[in-house]
Amino acid sequence: MLDGIAVIDVYSVFKAKAKEKGGDLCARGVMNKNPLPLVPAAIRCDVHPSETGARLMAQAVMGSLVKGATSP
Numbered sequence: 001m002l003d004g005i006a007v008i009d010v011y012s013v014f015k016a017k018a019k020e021k022g023g024d025l026c027a028r029g030v031m032n033k034n035p036l037p038l039v040p041a042a043i044r045c046d047v048h049p050s051e052t053g054a055r056l057m058a059q060a061v062m063g064s065l066v067k068g069a070t071s072p
Contacts, residue, residue, distance in 0.1 A: 006064050013060050014053065030056060 014030050021027040025045050030053040032046040049057060 008057075008060050008064050010057050010060055013056050014049075017056060025053075029053075 014025060015023070017030055018025045018028045025031040026033050029050055032048050032050050032053075034044055034046050
């Protein structure tokens with residue numbers, strides 16, 4: 001909690017999931033692939049989460065809400 005506001009670390013959730021594919025968020029399917037043709041490998045991923053990434057974010061939020069409901 002930061003001044004009464006829950007802060008959810010989605011980066012760590014994505015990073016842990018990407019570890020299954022050598023740390024590659026695109027290969028793991030958590031981020032959308034860049035739609036532009038012939039982009040360098042460094043920008044293969046778009047900045048937006050994929051459907052899988054959005055689900056991971058939702059699970060992180062719901063997990064935080066459940067923890068918050070059970071904390072004193």
